[in-house]
Amino acid sequence: MKRQWVSEFLLDILFPKKCVSCGKLDSLFCEKCQAKILYLKTQNCPYCNKITVRGRVCPSCKSSYKSALTGVYVVAHFETSLKEAIHQFKYEFIKSLREDLADIAWPLLNDFPQKAILTCVPSNSKRLAWRGYNQAEELARILAKRTGMRFYPNLLKRTSYKAPQTQLGRKDRFKNVRNTFVEDKSFDLSGKQVIIVDDLVTSGATLDACAHEIRKMGATRVWGFALARNK
Numbered sequence: 001m002k003r004q005w006v007s008e009f010l011l012d013i014l015f016p017k018k019c020v021s022c023g024k025l026d027s028l029f030c031e032k033c034q035a036k037i038l039y040l041k042t043q044n045c046p047y048c049n050k051i052t053v054r055g056r057v058c059p060s061c062k063s064s065y066k067s068a069l070t071g072v073y074v075v076a077h078f079e080t081s082l083k084e085a086i087h088q089f090k091y092e093f094i095k096s097l098r099e100d101l102a103d104i105a106w107p108l109l110n111d112f113p114q115k116a117i118l119t120c121v122p123s124n125s126k127r128l129a130w131r132g133y134n135q136a137e138e139l140a141r142i143l144a145k146r147t148g149m150r151f152y153p154n155l156l157k158r159t160s161y162k163a164p165q166t167q168l169g170r171k172d173r174f175k176n177v178r179n180t181f182v183e184d185k186s187f188d189l190s191g192k193q194v195i196i197v198d199d200l201v202t203s204g205a206t207l208d209a210c211a212h213e214i215r216k217m218g219a220t221r222v223w224g225f226a227l228a229r230n231k
C-alpha cells in the first residue's frame with residue numbers, strides 16, 4: 001500500500017495530472033468538464049423507460065421480467081465529459097478517477113436511507129487480472145466513505161456465463177445471466193435495503209442477477225445505482 005502511494009506520488013511529478021476530457025493540467029477531471037455533465041432530470045423504469053420515482057421498476061416490467069430489482073437510479077446521461085471519464089476509468093486504468101466520479105455521484109445517494117448497504121457488481125477474475133481493480137468496487141468504496149453508508153464488497157461471487165450473451169435475445173439474456181452470481185450465505189440482510197453500485201448500466205440484466213442473489217440473503221429492497229446508462 002505504502003509502495004503504491006510512493007509510486008503514485010512519483011507518477012504525479014513525472015506525469016502531472018491532466019483532465020481526461022480536455023487535457024487541462026492540474027486535475028484529472030477539471031471543473032469546466034464536470035460542469036458539462038448532464039444530470040438526469042427524471043428517473044425512469046430501467047426496462048421501459050417510463051418515469052418513476054427514484055427509477056423504480058414499473059409494475060408491468062416487474063412481472064414481465066420477474067425482476068428482483070426495486071429500481072435503478074442513474075446519475076447522468078452517458079455523454080460529453082462524463083462518457084470520456086468513465087471510459088478512462090474503465091479502460092485506461094486511471095484508478096484515481098474514482099474520487100472525481102464518486103464526488104459527482106454521492107450527493108444523489110441522499111435520496112436513499114442512510115442505513116442502506118452499498119455493495120458492487122463483482123468482477124470476473126480475467127477482468128480483474130487485466131485491469132488490476134474492479135471499477136465498481138472502487139467507486140462504491142469511495143461512495144461509502146463520502147456518505148457514511150456501510151459497504152459490503154463481498155456479498156456476491158461471480159461464477160461464469162452459461163452461454164455467450166451476444167447470441168441471445170433480451171429476455172434470454174436475463175435468464176442466462178441469472179446463474180452468474182452466487183450469494184455468500186454468511187450474510188444476513190433481513191429487512192435491509194441494498195444498493196448495488198456499478199459504473200455503467202446497460203440492459204440491467206447484470207444488476208437484476210445480483211439482486212436475485214441479494215434477495216436470497218433477506219434484503220427487502222435492492223436498488224441499482226449507476227453513473228450512467230449505456231443504451
Ligand SMILES: [Zn+2]
Nearest residue numbers: 019022030033
Ligand atoms: Zn477538462
Ligand SMILES: [Zn+2]
Nearest residue numbers: 045048058061
Ligand atoms: Zn417499466
